Amino acid sequence: MGNYLMAFLIGGLFCVVGQLLFDLTPLTPGHILSGFTVAGGILGGLGVYDKLIEFAGAGALLPISSFGNSLAKGAMSEAARSGILGVLTGMFELTSTGITAAIIFAFFMALVFNPKG
Amino acid sequence: MSQEKSDHNEELLLDEKWLNDWNKQKKPRPPLFKNVVSAFLAGGTVCLLGQLILNLFLYLGVPEKQAGNPTVATVIFIAAILTGLGVFDKISRIAGAGLAVPVTGFANSVTSMAIEFKREGLVLGTGSKMFGLAGSVIVFGVVTAFIVGLISAIAP
Numbered sequence: 409m410g411n412y413l414m415a416f417l418i419g420g421l422f423c424v425v426g427q428l429l430f431d432l433t434p435l436t437p438g439h440i441l442s443g444f445t446v447a448g449g450i451l452g453g454l455g456v457y458d459k460l461i462e463f464a465g466a467g468a469l470l471p472i473s474s475f476g477n478s479l480a481k482g483a484m485s486e487a488a489r490s491g492i493l494g495v496l497t498g499m500f501e502l503t504s505t506g507i508t509a510a511i512i513f514a515f516f517m518a519l520v521f522n523p524k525g
Numbered sequence: 526m527s528q529e530k531s532d533h534n535e536e537l538l539l540d541e542k543w544l545n546d547w548n549k550q551k552k553p554r555p556p557l558f559k560n561v562v563s564a565f566l567a568g569g570t571v572c573l574l575g576q577l578i579l580n581l582f583l584y585l586g587v588p589e590k591q592a593g594n595p596t597v598a599t600v601i602f603i604a605a606i607l608t609g610l611g612v613f614d615k616i617s618r619i620a621g622a623g624l625a626v627p628v629t630g631f632a633n634s635v636t637s638m639a640i641e642f643k644r645e646g647l648v649l650g651t652g653s654k655m656f657g658l659a660g661s662v663i664v665f666g667v668v669t670a671f672i673v674g675l676i677s678a679i680a681p
Contacts, residue, residue: 470571494678
């Protein structure tokens with residue numbers, strides 16, 4: 409699943425797109441990163457994003473668009489397995505690791521570190 | 526009002542003249558170029574390290590389809606620690622989108638909000654403000670995935 413060169417190049421390109429949007433548009437980072445996630449979800453629905461991950465490994469897995477892809481894939485695969493309610497039950501099937509990790513680590517960091525100033 | 530306007534125009538003209546002079550000089554590379562190169566190198570490096578972690582999990586026998594999960598969790602862990610130590614912000618000032626676009630940016634925004642709002646308490650601050658920035662990514666991701674999932678369920 410991917411190699412180092414492809415991970416570097418594709419991951420770098422994702423960030424170049426982000427930087428161009430940061431610098432050349434009036435959009436806030438919140439808008440842009442949400443946009444990445446939406447784009448990842450749509451590409452995931454079309455089955456394109458998984459091919460990109462196969463090709464670029466972590467270069468496509470780590471950009472936040474991958475989060476949108478995982479959400480869409482979870483919803484789609486559970487819907488295919490157990491009908492339309494699967495859209496709800498499968499939504500976080502693949503992304504629960506990332507969200508749980510973010511909550512747990514952020515919480516413990518907040519216990520350990522104090523705000524500056 | 527009209528006086529103000531003409532003053533403003535003059536100012537604009539001056540600015541334009543200054544800009545033209547400045548353009549004629551041998552100028553340093555525009556910051557856009559520098560920003561884009563930094564973002565490329567930093568983002569590429571994050572993903573390269575991610576690939577290293579991914580390969581490590583594959584080497585440890587995690588099946589290929591599931592190896593992405595612990596990789597993302599590890600990267601989130603590293604970003605959270607660097608945020609707590611105050612290192613993340615320093616790197617991020619140079620790296621720009623290179624750290625913001627990968628999941629490191631997500632982890633950083635959640636962790637920095639969690640720490641920053643600790644002063645309002647663990648429940649009302651850390652607990653409720655943690656997703657103050659990253660929440661929009663989750664909401665719009667879920668809404669998109671919901672629509673995509675519905676379409677796939679109705680018209681496979």
